[in-house]
Amino acid sequence: MGGLIFGHFGDKLGRKYTFLVTVTLMGIATAGVGLIPSADSIGLFAPAIVLLLRILQGLALGGEYGGAAIYVAEHAPGGRRGYYTSYIQASVVGGFVLSLIVVLSSKALMAEEIWLTWGWRVPFLLSLALLAISLWMRLKLSESPVFKAMKEQGELAGNPFVESFTYPGNKRRIFIALFGIAAGLTVIWYTAMFSSLGFLKSAARMDDTLAEIVVGIGGAIGMVFYLIAGAWSDRVGRKKPIVIGYALTLLLMFPAFWLMGSFANSELAAAAQRNPVVVAGPDCNYSPFASEQSSQCAKLLSDLAASGISYDLAESSTFTATVGGAQMALGSYPWAEKAAKRIKVLQADLSTHGYDFG
Numbered sequence: 001m002g003g004l005i006f007g008h009f010g011d012k013l014g015r016k017y018t019f020l021v022t023v024t025l026m027g028i029a030t031a032g033v034g035l036i037p038s039a040d041s042i043g044l045f046a047p048a049i050v051l052l053l054r055i056l057q058g059l060a061l062g063g064e065y066g067g068a069a070i071y072v073a074e075h076a077p078g079g080r081r082g083y084y085t086s087y088i089q090a091s092v093v094g095g096f097v098l099s100l101i102v103v104l105s106s107k108a109l110m111a112e113e114i115w116l117t118w119g120w121r122v123p124f125l126l127s128l129a130l131l132a133i134s135l136w137m138r139l140k141l142s143e144s145p146v147f148k149a150m151k152e153q154g155e156l157a158g159n160p161f162v163e164s165f166t167y168p169g170n171k172r173r174i175f176i177a178l179f180g181i182a183a184g185l186t187v188i189w190y191t192a193m194f195s196s197l198g199f200l201k202s203a204a205r206m207d208d209t210l211a212e213i214v215v216g217i218g219g220a221i222g223m224v225f226y227l228i229a230g231a232w233s234d235r236v237g238r239k240k241p242i243v244i245g246y247a248l249t250l251l252l253m254f255p256a257f258w259l260m261g262s263f264a265n266s267e268l269a270a271a272a273q274r275n276p277v278v279v280a281g282p283d284c285n286y287s288p289f290a291s292e293q294s295s296q297c298a299k300l301l302s303d304l305a306a307s308g309i310s311y312d313l314a315e316s317s318t319f320t321a322t323v324g325g326a327q328m329a330l331g332s333y334p335w336a337e338k339a340a341k342r343i344k345v346l347q348a349d350l351s352t353h354g355y356d357f358g
Contacts, residue, residue: 002062027131086230
């Protein structure tokens, strides 16, 4: 939505002034999170304000990212657009890494009690300093040469949004860009940065600070490959790097998470080797996307997955589960309870077989 709104203004008013609006909106919304009174003070208004500020951040990000891509592409020399625009995506990862550094530094400089009470606000308030620097830098920017030429020749779109869909061939291009490029890129990005961080902290039981450092280092290394892929696309075209990147993601995503789980909690992985979990039954159709599983076997598989425990699935006419060859007490398992209660019972049972959930 932010891309549509600010893209419209970027085509009407220019890239530079749209940048000033988006960065100001992002800076104010981010700093605003650090100024929100607690829920104890204003009740449900606190989460409502957070939601509103997050929406504003999303709108600003949409306009910022799309506008930056166009601005850099319009300034890039011929045959180098891929390389120059790759810095935009690399800067996104760089911002994520920088945010981790700020958070980790803030935690290190204050006691945990202070961090939990008011210290968490500091990183948000520091965004005001970044806002001041960004505004100063953007005021120094020149307008895009392409936009200048279009304005001088009277070729600015009357209604950019409508014309983007009515221009011959654009509907197909937009569909491919949205679902063939942007959607996949977004899934890969959020999985690599945020899903992996959540996985390390929860299922893999890694210390929060260590997990943030690991993901931050991975992101910093990944920044180099953005630039390499961008430069490569200038030589071989855009399609080949995108297709190869998606193919590598399909091949490496599950092995990567398996390796993270194995190395992040070696004791848990060792326990799984010594006392493997084997589940068998006639109705074990576990769906990771279902809010509630349809059978007892599927519920058990869901609880194992949530606990970060690998398992083997066998065929059987009766529902059974073993840990290191010993039968699990499925008769006393709290099937009717919510997942959180079931997982506690499961982990307590597995702890007796050497699984460490500390």
